Amino acid sequence: MDVSAQHKTEIERKILKEIINALENNKVTEAELPNIADFVITHIDPVQNQEQMIKFLDDLSQKWPFFEGLEQLERGEVIEAKEDQIEQEVLNLAKSGKVTEAINLAKTVTEK
Amino acid sequence: MAPTLTTEQRSAVVEAAVRRPEKPEGFKSETARKLAGRVDEENPRVLLEELRQRRPVENPAAQHLIERNIAGEKDSGGSIKRSPEQQRRFEEANRWNTLNQALVEKGIDSLSPDQRKNAIDQVRDVLKRLPEAERLWWNLSVDQINDEVTRLLKDPDFIARIREARSEATGESRIISIDVVAAQAKLEATKTKKGQAERSLAHNNGERDNVTARLEQFEDRTATGGSKGTKLQELEKLEREAPDQTARLEELERLSEEAQARLRDLENTQLAFAVKGKALPEMASQLGDKRAEVDKYRREISTIRRDLSIREALQREKAELQETRGQLEQQRIDLEKAVNETIRDHSLAQAELDGVSLERSQAEEEFVAGLRNVLRDGTFAYLEDKITNAEQSLNKMLEEEIAQTQDTAEKAFISGIRGRYVGKPHKEKRGGLLGVRTKEVWVPGLPKGEVIDGDYQKYVESGNSLHVVKGLLDAGRDPTTGERLLTDEQVTNLLTDKEFIEKMGPRAIEELLRARLKTGDITENEATIIANYDGGAAAIEAAIKKDPRGSEFIEEIQAKTGEEDLQKAVKRLSGKSILAILLMILSSALASSISTVDIKRAIQTA
Numbered sequence: 001m002d003v004s005a006q007h008k009t010e011i012e013r014k015i016l017k018e019i020i021n022a023l024e025n026n027k028v029t030e031a032e033l034p035n036i037a038d039f040v041i042t043h044i045d046p047v048q049n050q051e052q053m054i055k056f057l058d059d060l061s062q063k064w065p066f067f068e069g070l071e072q073l074e075r076g077e078v079i080e081a082k083e084d085q086i087e088q089e090v091l092n093l094a095k096s097g098k099v100t101e102a103i104n105l106a107k108t109v110t111e112k
Numbered sequence: 113m114a115p116t117l118t119t120e121q122r123s124a125v126v127e128a129a130v131r132r133p134e135k136p137e138g139f140k141s142e143t144a145r146k147l148a149g150r151v152d153e154e155n156p157r158v159l160l161e162e163l164r165q166r167r168p169v170e171n172p173a174a175q176h177l178i179e180r181n182i183a184g185e186k187d188s189g190g191s192i193k194r195s196p197e198q199q200r201r202f203e204e205a206n207r208w209n210t211l212n213q214a215l216v217e218k219g220i221d222s223l224s225p226d227q228r229k230n231a232i233d234q235v236r237d238v239l240k241r242l243p244e245a246e247r248l249w250w251n252l253s254v255d256q257i258n259d260e261v262t263r264l265l266k267d268p269d270f271i272a273r274i275r276e277a278r279s280e281a282t283g284e285s286r287i288i289s290i291d292v293v294a295a296q297a298k299l300e301a302t303k304t305k306k307g308q309a310e311r312s313l314a315h316n317n318g319e320r321d322n323v324t325a326r327l328e329q330f331e332d333r334t335a336t337g338g339s340k341g342t343k344l345q346e347l348e349k350l351e352r353e354a355p356d357q358t359a360r361l362e363e364l365e366r367l368s369e370e371a372q373a374r375l376r377d378l379e380n381t382q383l384a385f386a387v388k389g390k391a392l393p394e395m396a397s398q399l400g401d402k403r404a405e406v407d408k409y410r411r412e413i414s415t416i417r418r419d420l421s422i423r424e425a426l427q428r429e430k431a432e433l434q435e436t437r438g439q440l441e442q443q444r445i446d447l448e449k450a451v452n453e454t455i456r457d458h459s460l461a462q463a464e465l466d467g468v469s470l471e472r473s474q475a476e477e478e479f480v481a482g483l484r485n486v487l488r489d490g491t492f493a494y495l496e497d498k499i500t501n502a503e504q505s506l507n508k509m510l511e512e513e514i515a516q517t518q519d520t521a522e523k524a525f526i527s528g529i530r531g532r533y534v535g536k537p538h539k540e541k542r543g544g545l546l547g548v549r550t551k552e553v554w555v556p557g558l559p560k561g562e563v564i565d566g567d568y569q570k571y572v573e574s575g576n577s578l579h580v581v582k583g584l585l586d587a588g589r590d591p592t593t594g595e596r597l598l599t600d601e602q603v604t605n606l607l608t609d610k611e612f613i614e615k616m617g618p619r620a621i622e623e624l625l626r627a628r629l630k631t632g633d634i635t636e637n638e639a640t641i642i643a644n645y646d647g648g649a650a651a652i653e654a655a656i657k658k659d660p661r662g663s664e665f666i667e668e669i670q671a672k673t674g675e676e677d678l679q680k681a682v683k684r685l686s687g688k689s690i691l692a693i694l695l696m697i698l699s700s701a702l703a704s705s706i707s708t709v710d711i712k713r714a715i716q717t718a
Binding site: 038 | 151156
């Protein structure tokens with residue numbers, strides 16, 4: 001799924017809030033901020049879809065662990081969106097009488 | 113990779129991740145406080161860009177210099193704490209250093225929008241001091257002017273000058289060696305001494321108070337309506353009684369000795385009787401009486417001796433207290449002197465620290481100003497180079513022309529141009545008091561500006577080139593001897609030589625206008641006046657025809673006015689167009705560095 005410019009802006013805002021919290025809790029030093037900002041600006045611009053966004057946030061968390069929560073949040077939202085999509089597809093299959101296919105599709109989510 | 117979460121876990125993470133921060137004013141971190149105050153109000157990209165700009169420069173030497181020069185105190189943990197003023201200077205130094213470094217190493221396109229604006233503004237402000245630039249940019253928009261400045265900022269020669277200015281601003285000579293720490297240590301030492309002296313004085317005061325209080329018991333305050341101290345009363349009483357007591361004591365001692373002698377006799381007598389086996393009952397009674405008498409004398413002697421002893425003790429106590437008070441008083445004088453000395457030393461050390469701190473602050477400010485002025489200084493250096501080269505080149509051309517010219521009058525005329533209108537730019541120190549805070553201001557004009565201005569004003573007022581030609585002929589000098597080439601009489605004769613004036617008049621005006629453009633302003637109105645003088649129009653025509661783009665000029669001017677005769681066509685142009693032409697054909701080589709105005713635009717849009 002593609003990532004909109006608005007969503008990128010929201011992610012940037014959330015990143016800043018994580019930085020504020022990390023600064024207050026001494027999880028990051030001021031000296032690190034330029035590197036973080038540079039990493040974010042350099043890596044978020046090429047992001048086009050949610051998978052790439054997850055990858056970007058994962059890389060960010062690897063470098064600065066205090067972003068893990070944000071990465072998990074984004075990952076969860078992607079999964080939720082995917083589940084919603086599959087749920088709709090399962091319903092559509094069931095409505096059209098394709099019960100077996102619907103069950104198999106539903107299992108792809110529930111058996112994880 | 114982090115694990116995926118359940119919906120509940122996600123909710124918790126959401127709350128943690130996107131929760132609004134506490135009230136910004138409660139934050140410990142200044143940066144966190146500032147960010148929190150803006151994060152919901154502004155584009156987050158802007159804030160990220162600002163954070164990125166804090167990246168330290170990749171020049172350890174310059175960075176080290178900044179760290180060293182703008183040094184705060186180290187706290188107990190060893191980290192540097194800067195005062196708010198120092199922090200401001202530190203940040204400004206880093207900001208300019210980062211800009212300068214990025215500019216010279218990566219070019220203007222690598223700069224952030226803010227850095228780019230700062231760089232362009234600084235360079236443009238310097239260029240605008242040039243009369244030529246002011247006029248060359250007369251019809252350009254702000255964006256167009258900024259484009260011209262940006263073009264210059266991409267010029268490798270220009271960047272080389274900026275690099276040199278930067279090296280100068282971050283070189284070893286910029287190390288600040290004013291030592292505040294030594295002055296602080298000195299102040300601390302005087303503070304400790306002062307504290308010790310004050311404590312000693314306080315101790316002395318306590319002791320003196322105690323002695324004074326004890327001496328009060330020996331004081332006679334009856335003269336002032338008070339009473340006598342208790343010990344004084346006692347002492348006086350004992351002293352009054354002392355003579356009688358002493359006499360009585362002597363008497364008692366005698367009586368006591370007599371009584372004791374009698375008692376010994378009685379005891380011996382009693383013993384003798386007892387040995388003989390006799391008893392004298394009255395003897396026992398006499399012995400008892402005598403013993404009682406002796407005891408009575410002893411008690412009275414003891415009482416008197418005790419009183420005399422008390423009197424001596426009181427006298428001794430009084431004397432000792434008076435002596436102690438005297439000693440303590442002397443000590444007080446010495447200690448107060450010591451305290452005053454330590455107070456003076458402390459004040460001097462404080463003043464010294466204040467002076468050194470001020471000196472250090474000024475040095476730090478100057479250091480920051482050096483970094484801030486790298487672009488300005490580099491631009492000055494670049495312009496100075498360009499102008500010097502242009503003047504040298506012009507000088508050389510005139511020298512060659514002088515050497516090739518056989519005619520003495522023409523030689524004198526060209527020599528006059530060289531001596532009167534060619535020079536080089538210079539810097540002047542302005543402002544400040546007694547050399548403090550003076551600024552070195554680059555003066556774009558020539559040292560001969562006043563001479564040129566005088567010639568120019570006379571010409572604009574009169575339209576007569578004779579005085580210009582006369583000035584040049586008078587200034588003509590032999591290049592080897594420095595002697596005048598023409599006598600006054602020869603000059604006067606030449607000024608009446610119509611052929612000579614027709615030949616040299618336009619050249620004189622051309623050179624005057626060229627010199628004027630380098631040193632001052634030509635207004636549009638003046639341009640119109642000059643073009644409408646026959647000599648002026650002829651000078652403009654001659655200059656156009658000498659210019660490599662001459663034919664292009666002529667074509668455009670004729671197209672614009674519909675007039676074939678060039679002098680007449682020039683007279684029909686607007687003041688703006690005439691001025692634009694003058695700037696393009698007579699401006700120095702510098703003009704091409706700061707303006708790319710094309711002929712068509714100059715003439716057609718005017």
